[in-house]
Amino acid sequence: MTAFHTHRATHVLFVEDDDVIREATTLALERDGFQVTAAPDGLTGLTAFRADRPDLALLDVMVPGLDGVSLCRRIRDESTVPVIMLSARADSIDIVLGLEAGADDYVTKPFDTAVLVARIRAVLRRFRASTAPEEDGAPMSFGDIAIDAEGMEVTRGGERLALTPTEMRLLLEFAASPGTVLSRERLLERVWDYEWGGDTRVVDVHVQRLRAKIGQDRLETVRGFGYKLRA
Numbered sequence: 001m002t003a004f005h006t007h008r009a010t011h012v013l014f015v016e017d018d019d020v021i022r023e024a025t026t027l028a029l030e031r032d033g034f035q036v037t038a039a040p041d042g043l044t045g046l047t048a049f050r051a052d053r054p055d056l057a058l059l060d061v062m063v064p065g066l067d068g069v070s071l072c073r074r075i076r077d078e079s080t081v082p083v084i085m086l087s088a089r090a091d092s093i094d095i096v097l098g099l100e101a102g103a104d105d106y107v108t109k110p111f112d113t114a115v116l117v118a119r120i121r122a123v124l125r126r127f128r129a130s131t132a133p134e135e136d137g138a139p140m141s142f143g144d145i146a147i148d149a150e151g152m153e154v155t156r157g158g159e160r161l162a163l164t165p166t167e168m169r170l171l172l173e174f175a176a177s178p179g180t181v182l183s184r185e186r187l188l189e190r191v192w193d194y195e196w197g198g199d200t201r202v203v204d205v206h207v208q209r210l211r212a213k214i215g216q217d218r219l220e221t222v223r224g225f226g227y228k229l230r231a
Contacts, residue, residue: 009035010124013054015045015071016086017063021109028113034120042066046074053081056120056127059103060086061094069097076102080164082123086111099205104166105192106202122193127165140175142231145214147175154214161213166191170206174219174229183226 012034016022019040026036037052039045043065049057057075059068066074072083085098085106095106104123107116140147144157149172154161163171169191174182184200192202207227211219220228 009033010056011035011037011052011054012120013037013039013045013049013052013057015039015042015058015063015068016060017041018060025113025116029117029120032113032117042068042071045071049075049079053079056082056084056124058084058086058116058120059098060109061092061098062088069094069101072098072103073101076164080127080162082127082165084119084123095199096201096205099202100209102164102209104164106199123166125193126169126191129165129169142175142178142218142229143215145218147171149175156214163210163213166206167210167213170210171214174227178229178231181222181225181228187226 010033012029014022014026014029014036016025016038017040022038022040026038029036037048037054039048041064045057045059045063046066048054057072059071061068063071068085072085075081075083083103085095085103086109087095087098087106088109089095098106104126105119107119140149146155148154152168154163154168154171170187173187173190184203185198187203188194188198188200191206192198207219218230220230222228
């Protein structure tokens, strides 16, 4: 008797109120091998998230009921699952609010499905890397911050910190070069897998979020250049 082993498809929660975009994007993601649960509003999305525990949440900013930013905050209260926001305007304050609420990345509408899939795969790589031990992950400490790269744990004054996968990847990037100024462009390339361009606000907001957890003075801004970890 032949045994068949099936690889579990990556499960995406997609919250979008526009019927055409929701249905077309769902079909495109399913063609790319993703399992998709689609919801037309934030409250339905939150219920689906709690019931299904997806691998990634894809949230439109302007959904009715519970908006995308508030939904992202609710998800972050109970999970470090990757979150990507969708917004119709690249300059929207909603993008910054979404990143501050805990989103890992964003994509502007209208989007090419291939671009969206690339962003999804990139954030999933970060998430999987953050839950896998680092090779030669010797413990590191910077003041009261201790980083156990093998155990993927960070403590401050002995208290364990809850970092999202992107925050963890960002901290490890700084920890690999303490005292060295890292440009926003380098961080976008190394942490977010942007091979060209990218929005540096994504870096700035994540640095703010990381500072709130590891200490405001631990990451220094070098104006005009980037950031560095104080050794």
